[in-house]
Amino acid sequence: MREKRSLEKKHQTSPLRREDFITGIICLSPSLLIVIIFVIFPILFSLGISFFDWRIITQEKPFVGLANYVKMFTNPEFWNALKNTALYTLGVVPVGAAISLGLALLLNRNIRFSGFFRTAFFLPVITSTIAVAIVWLWIYNDHNGLLNIILRAVGMKPVTWLTSSKTALLSVIIMSIWKNAGYHMVIFLAGLQSIPESFYEAATLAGAGPFQKFRYITWPMLVPATLFVLVTNTIFSFQVFGPIYTMTGGGPVRSTTVIVYHLYVRAFEFQEMGYASAAAWVVFLLLIAMTFLQFRLSGKEKIL
Amino acid sequence: MIQPLRIVNKTFLYILLSALACIFVFPFLWMVLASLKTNMQIFAIPPIIFPKPIIWKNYSIVWENVPLARFYINSIFVSSTVAASQVITSAMAAYVFARLQFPKKHLIFIVYLGVMMIPSQVTVIPLFIICRKIGIIDTYGALILPFLAYPYGAFLLRQFFLSIPSDLEDAARVDGYPRMAILFRIVMPLSKPALITLGLLTFMFTWNSFFWPLVSTNTTEHYTVQVGLAMLKDQLHMAGDWSTLMAGTVISTIPILIFFIFTQKNLIKGFSLSGLKY
Numbered sequence: 001m002r003e004k005r006s007l008e009k010k011h012q013t014s015p016l017r018r019e020d021f022i023t024g025i026i027c028l029s030p031s032l033l034i035v036i037i038f039v040i041f042p043i044l045f046s047l048g049i050s051f052f053d054w055r056i057i058t059q060e061k062p063f064v065g066l067a068n069y070v071k072m073f074t075n076p077e078f079w080n081a082l083k084n085t086a087l088y089t090l091g092v093v094p095v096g097a098a099i100s101l102g103l104a105l106l107l108n109r110n111i112r113f114s115g116f117f118r119t120a121f122f123l124p125v126i127t128s129t130i131a132v133a134i135v136w137l138w139i140y141n142d143h144n145g146l147l148n149i150i151l152r153a154v155g156m157k158p159v160t161w162l163t164s165s166k167t168a169l170l171s172v173i174i175m176s177i178w179k180n181a182g183y184h185m186v187i188f189l190a191g192l193q194s195i196p197e198s199f200y201e202a203a204t205l206a207g208a209g210p211f212q213k214f215r216y217i218t219w220p221m222l223v224p225a226t227l228f229v230l231v232t233n234t235i236f237s238f239q240v241f242g243p244i245y246t247m248t249g250g251g252p253v254r255s256t257t258v259i260v261y262h263l264y265v266r267a268f269e270f271q272e273m274g275y276a277s278a279a280a281w282v283v284f285l286l287l288i289a290m291t292f293l294q295f296r297l298s299g300k301e302k303i304l
Numbered sequence: 305m306i307q308p309l310r311i312v313n314k315t316f317l318y319i320l321l322s323a324l325a326c327i328f329v330f331p332f333l334w335m336v337l338a339s340l341k342t343n344m345q346i347f348a349i350p351p352i353i354f355p356k357p358i359i360w361k362n363y364s365i366v367w368e369n370v371p372l373a374r375f376y377i378n379s380i381f382v383s384s385t386v387a388a389s390q391v392i393t394s395a396m397a398a399y400v401f402a403r404l405q406f407p408k409k410h411l412i413f414i415v416y417l418g419v420m421m422i423p424s425q426v427t428v429i430p431l432f433i434i435c436r437k438i439g440i441i442d443t444y445g446a447l448i449l450p451f452l453a454y455p456y457g458a459f460l461l462r463q464f465f466l467s468i469p470s471d472l473e474d475a476a477r478v479d480g481y482p483r484m485a486i487l488f489r490i491v492m493p494l495s496k497p498a499l500i501t502l503g504l505l506t507f508m509f510t511w512n513s514f515f516w517p518l519v520s521t522n523t524t525e526h527y528t529v530q531v532g533l534a535m536l537k538d539q540l541h542m543a544g545d546w547s548t549l550m551a552g553t554v555i556s557t558i559p560i561l562i563f564f565i566f567t568q569k570n571l572i573k574g575f576s577l578s579g580l581k582y
Binding site: 017019020021023024026027028030031032033034035037038039040041042043045046049056103106107111116117118119120121122123124125126127128129130131132134135136137138139141143144146149178181182183186187189190235238239241242245246260263264267268273276277280281283284287288291 | 314317318320321324325327328329330331332334335338346347348349351392393394396397399400404405406407409412415416419421422423424425426427428429430431432433434436449450451452453454455458482483484487508511512514515518519529530533534537541546549550553556557560561564565568571572575576
């Protein structure tokens, strides 16, 4: 259909096409101008900066070649941050997806108050990360935080959630899963609702049980939604910053220093813009590799 | 035989859902409860669940000592300007992508798609250097100017424009309407739901953004709610003043929750759209 229309247009008279061109310039330039100046140029600029010893305060910004990259790869703090980011992502993404899918399956049936439950699960999504992080900081409090009150009430020993390097990252992971579960649930719900009812009816006629229906209809039909959740959540998790900044400041003993926190400290506290840009590019390349891998593994290379 | 089993099943489902809802809602109640206690009550052993007596003065303390109203005005101004601008710039760009004959528009569109996948940390340092160079660090300019347009909106609206039949537009063209008038008088009114969704999403996203406002502002005059809240936390957490901190967090959260309750239909739809249209 569209092909045909564009063919017809090619035969239109030139004044109309000139109008398209002029309108096109007027309509596209505000968006394109902003995107070029504040997105595309900074991307290239960032790559450039990563080859310089770039500090805001000093006039001289000497070219150092790959020195920033060498410094980064030989810096144990960088590897520690990378390790923590990977652990965080591994903790948040699969478990979060499973929980969200479970919530979506619970809500995807004919029940009363489903709107109320959906709103309840969605509340943390709407609330800002900083507000949520502060609330959880209090929930995790060693002395009278909610979790330790509950633990003590059931006769268990209280846990030093955020003040021990063993549990701090796990605590942030739990909070992040809680915060984003509603968002991914909504994506799964939309995916579930796009599955035609007739598929299930046919399966019932063929004598399939609920487990078989899930295995052979729901699960394969949910691949695009699952993939979206996994890919976007990996990308977001790799960039986690707000909860770390608010809840732990990267500690204790750097056990929650993630890559973007490392980058933030280097760029905006130590003024090492070159080093931080190099780190940003490594994050970027890792993300591309992982996104590619996830598409490959799901056999959906062409989905975009 | 089947009927009672079903009822038991349903009951179990409701109990499970209610328990889960509690997990998602209770932290908010816990925050409100803490904001109504004194620090003595907060750290009492055994713990006190409900404040007795109810302490209101935490709210007046935080309101008098922290320019929360200022942060609010900043956040509302920045978020609504960015949202309004993105809706308009995105609709205009999307119209070109969806309807006009324009050289290299497919190439530009692919570049837009690619740009969307780049993590903001890559651009944040050069953005800071650029904003410093043009002297807009710690002004509204830094918070607004770079975000007046973004590829995501153009992408979302293009998909929507392509889904509306072009009959009406064709008829208007035959009547000699210029393209521009068709966009503003026909296409945009027809796309109202999509425009509202995009506006709400952008507003929420800008409202909740933290990294860039944190690095690009450094006086309370231009702090957004998020940065202000983080600074408040820095001060009060050290002092162990949880009740005042919780009061501040409540003040900063409740309005956005009310906003959500009024717009939730559109917002949740928008959030779920963000996944499907890929």
